[in-house]
Amino acid sequence: MQRRKFGGIGLVLLASLLGCGDGAQNGVFPSGSVEERKTRALLDRMTLEEKIGQMNQYIAPIYAQSLDSPDLAGKVDTLLAQGLVGSFLFVTDAGEANALQEKAARARLGIPLIFGIDAVHGLAPVRGATIFPTPIGMAATFDVDLVERSGEVTAHEMRVTGMHWAFSPVLDLARDPRWGRTAETFGEDPFVVASLGSALVRGLQGPDQAHLRVLACLKHFLGPGLPLGGRNMGPIDVSERALRTTFLPPFQAGVDAGALSVMAAYNDVNGVPSHVSEELLTNVLRREWGFRGFVVSDWEGIEMLHTTHHVAESQKDAIRQAVLAGVDMHMHGEGFSKPLVELVREGAVGAWRIDEAAGRILRVKRALGLFEHRYVDAARAASVLASPGHRKVALEAARKSIVLLRNEQDLLPLRKNLKKILVTGPNADNTALLGDWTAPQPAENVITVLEGIRAAVSPATVVHFVDPGRVFEETNETIQRTAEEARDADVAIVVLGENETRYDDRGALDRRRRERTGGEGADRADLTLVGRQMDLVRAIVETGTPTVVVLVNGRPLAIPWIAANVPAVLEAFEPGLVGGQAVAEVLFGDVSPSGRLPISIPRSVGQLPVHYDHPRSAESPYVDESFEPLYGFGHGLSFTRFVYADLRVPERTRRGEDVLISVVVRNAGARAADEVVLLFVRDVVASVTRPVRALRGFQRVHLAPGERRVVQFRIPFASLAVLDRQRERVVEPGTFEVSIGGLRGSWIALRK
Template sequence: MRKYVVLGLYFIGTVAYAQNARPVYKDRKAPTEARVKDLLGRMTVEEKVGQLATVLGWEMYQKEGARVGVSEAYKKALAERHIGGLWATLRADPWTKKTLATGLNPTQAVEATNALQKYAVEHTRLGIPLFLAEECPHGHMAIGTTVFPTAIGQGSTWNPALLQRMAAAIAQEVRAQGGHIGYGPVLDLAREPRWSRVEETYGEDPVLTSQLGVAMVTGLQGQSLKSGVNVISTLKHFAAYGVPEGGHNGGGNSTGYRELYQSFLPPVHAAVKAGVLSIMTSYNSIDGVPCTASEFLLTEVLRRQWGFQGFTVSDLGSISGLATSHHVAATPAEAAALAINAGLDDDLSGYGYDKALLEAINQQLVSGEVLDRAVSRVLRLKFDMGLFETPYVDVRRAARQVKSPAHVQLARRVAQESVVLLKNNQNLLPLSKSLQRIAVIGPNADNLYNQLGDYTAPQPESNIVTVLEGIRAKVSATTKVTYVKGCAIRDTTSADIAAAVAAVRQAQVAVVVLGGSSARDFKTEYQSTGAATVTSAGPEVLSDMESGEGYDRATLELLGKQQELLQAVVQTGTPVVVVLIKGRPLNLNWMAAHVPALLDAWYPGQEGGNAVADVLFGDYNPAGRLPISVPKHVGQLPVYYNAPRPARQSYVELDARPLYSFGFGLSYAKFEYSDLQVSATEGSGAVNVTVRFKVKNTSARAGDEVAQLYLRDEVSSVVTPSKQLKKFERFNLKAGEQKEVVFELTAEDLMLLNQQMHWAVEPGAFTLMIGASSDDIRLQASFNVANAIQLAQSATR
């Protein structure tokens, strides 16, 4: 018996010794901060610098037939550079040169990410798992995933709850394939439609963008990063990226600090308050300081004022761009030092820090404390996500969860809600399914990739439904649907407008699908950042691409022979419906005057054809609202609705009003607003305004309405807009149904940044405007604030 007692005591002692000898950072029960501190203490300077490198990932796996494994380039990067993460490992597009044949399907993607993690864990000194970041603005940018409408279409839904569901579906697909970080949402305000990346934004308004951005962040991140179905959200781009002078992507802007705080920063601040864990800097400069090296933005605003707890990451190549583009640094080492000292943690590209940061440390341009600060922010989230315990994912799960039937149905729903009905003279729409002859015309009627938008991977044709296919599926077998492309988006060397006219003459109605394209092809040249390089027209056929990163426009006209095609079709006298598939506002003046029905579908994603057909034939009642104003001419720009007073004056050639205003959108139903009641109360440095009104569906058809509340501060110490969106709600009403809508306003809704750069509510009169768009105000009332309210937080310059 004594023998067994001794053996037992020996065993207990051995186990206790082993537990004590085990590194704290590998103890899942230890507090995160203790694990971070322990791991930092074990790392060399080179290993720390490597953890800040997020390198291009699609070169890190190799595919031989059906087998997928790690590449020699990956082994070398781990051994020599100690990299901490990969970006866009599963990305496939012409830039990466990954196709349906050379890229990875969802099952292969899991095999690849598991192999990459396994090698990192087993073949590095400390066994630190990788962070795998993927592009996720409107679906995971990988083969075989669900492709949702691009953000400008998502913005047209005015439905945060729907976008949260969409984001959760995207996160599930990313995590199922081994990813941990989703790049999105883009929270830039798009007030310059010539800019190439309008399609990636939620439009021009900070309140709408804030609410949709919070929904996206919440959907991606969920309640816990250890859920196995959520990812870290990396919002883009910090800050004021969407208003470059002249529309030049990445160009500087001259916004004032008051406008920066009041318009461009609130969406990011809202996301920080919602718990976003990663923020990407932008390429541009503000008032002469590149955002990638702005201590004001990255430390003062983000950390000290807002209390941001995650990590920051550069946009691709923006650290080296401090020397090569902005010329604020003479050497790569100086550029690295500027960025990390300002508060930029992670390097997307792997060549902005890397050797340059090591050199900066050797030159004592960067302290050990600053380096540890950046590394700890990245490691902290690796621990919080549980990657040290569960670095791998189940291979079988991807096949079930990626592009599931529920996700495809959700993509159709988002596309339906994103469609904006701009015009419907004499109720041409909805069309009757009993029509016998329909002509479907135009370059975007049956083009798979033109309706998907930028940041989309190649997809099997069976995954995508075009407008032509959606129409054919909607009508009976006896209906003759004739399709003629007519022309391309940009190219003018081959067009068959005569054939299109002939088809339309034989039809009862013509559906003409025009617009633009962000579809990349393998002939396009790309910059090191992945942005497309615009080249002058040569002897070869031009691609359709006229939007998407790098494709800034000088005009907003329909390109190629599209206008000629449309005019020829309209001249036949056959009723015409125009469906627009595009990524930015275009010049719609002629069609608005001469075409009886207009639908704007933006880039509606893989289910776009079904969604458009649902609207065309009345199976879905459209209720999308414009998140961005549509100008009449580029000479009006900027033309956003909430510009500071005074009101814009008319030009000699035309007035200053947009063709279609922010918030505009029609329905097959009719709604009346009534019984506005406003109650304002003050006390203890606070104000509360309760707004009540009724909305009734006065038509015989059920439909959604989007009620919008705008506010005007009648007299203020600094210039303010004549109206600003403050609240909105999308809801469904049955025929004849009435609903009471209640909005609550607080001091945050009424505040401004005064001349002393303090947030305050100033006493005086405010006007409330309730309506269906910024230009369709149905109810109006005023209230007064008697006492000044000083909010706790002040802004700094």
């Protein structure tokens, strides 16, 4: 075992690990294969400028217009004619995709382009596409197969519109929900993030690395979910133990699942910006994990090394450092290619490094089949985007993502034949349920919560909608009028939360509009409901009318008053295109809620960070508040009752043996429903402090009334390992405790 230190973080490296050179063993294709020979032959024919052109990505000319950027069309045309562009991002139209490919085909070597897009929850940046719940909602499903199928749908819709590269999955751990991008994550738990992230990689890329559906991209490497002050791009300062046991495992799982691109993070890790971290981008990613793909910068992340982080004295110096650290592609635009050509000719960057980076990109393009099929039939998109089959998968995801937080006196489900239902709230009848990274969608494609309710109830039921105004636009008059309307209603359904949409009512990009309080660049110092939403719900509750609150939001919101005073609360997160239908189906009992929280909901921002897998020493109480979250990780109620029994755990296991555990789950209620079975493990005594519990398995099972099922888990012995005081990853002998559904058992792990 060889121990080395890079940039202040100790790394344990096996002496037998691969080197960082891009030999055949590090490519997508096997050495000597036809595809590998073609890639090598193409590299031999390319000039230095053409190779560096493959390393440079530009923004789509049409999208640039929405950003009020200078007209790139003429400049891009010249670069394409010279073969000096390798990629574009945010090409959202098949016609534009074909036109750009045609221009690239006329260059000397005619190398095809690769188009990337933020397909974080379906192909949401494209009008008319299928939009799934945002990842935080997908995580609430705890359904690995469903997440994989969502990736397959996304890949299908991407290819028919001419796109090939999804900037997804996001494998950041959401450890500070003040961070506006919390909705893009799979939550707070590394096991969940690793499991669902790997599933999404498989769904996007398919089972064969040499014949990809689309290219997945693991982001953001590393750690932006715990930024200083909860602010986007803020630094993280954590120990090597935290990196190795919490933040790195999801990315390693994504690499093991076959992901062939990784995006560097804006932030620095322990003082070293990720874009110049040779330690992360080369030593960990390639030498330790054997990553075979290419690394792309985040949007102008290389430029920020000079302008924001101040670790580079110039743009040219920033490029040198990033490329030598392991960044293979620049996002985006001018100011990259020319300085890099100069750096190579000056000897500051070796020509081998350019061959390495360009070769990695070319291999992925070949695996995508772009050399044979660069164009798409633009007419096909209309029949594929949001097709009935794709909407069906999105509806399944929305149904399974909804979490029932509270249901006092079984207020839910509601009867469909109530005389009058009041629906109100700023998120009742708008597109907030679509989440961030979503283009304006055809109105007929989207089912809002109000529309879902109206379609669910009996013809005789009056659904009265009172629009209280947008967030920050509420007035005393609208609040009072809404409360008056609630007095003679059988029930009031109040849809609250946040709105992450980037576009205004005219469809113009406006990320800074006042109503947008979540999403990228929308970090918050407070987690209470914005505007006068609390005044609205208080006024309705005070009328005595039974009240249901539906939350549509991308991050946990601190709602202690609602949790104490509103009898029924649904957390819908951002449920996507058909989310309003799914919410209504849960409200009226067509679907029993089965989502579980993938992230803890704090009582106040003062509790942060709050996550379930803390050490015991973190449980000292505040003088003014409980240390426990308002609703913890894994919380979620049902319309039926599940009973756990007969937990079986082996008495002991030996080194290398998997741990086999089973439990019987019975539906003791009168409704068929899904149950998410969560298995937690605790290392009772260890050489270093350990979490009070850590998730090591989950399964979703469907049970009819009275049905029982034996649910089995296999825990790999290696998953019990700890990074000990010598920073060695070992399974220490001793007692481990397992808990499932309130039942507990334990076993002894032996050294031999």
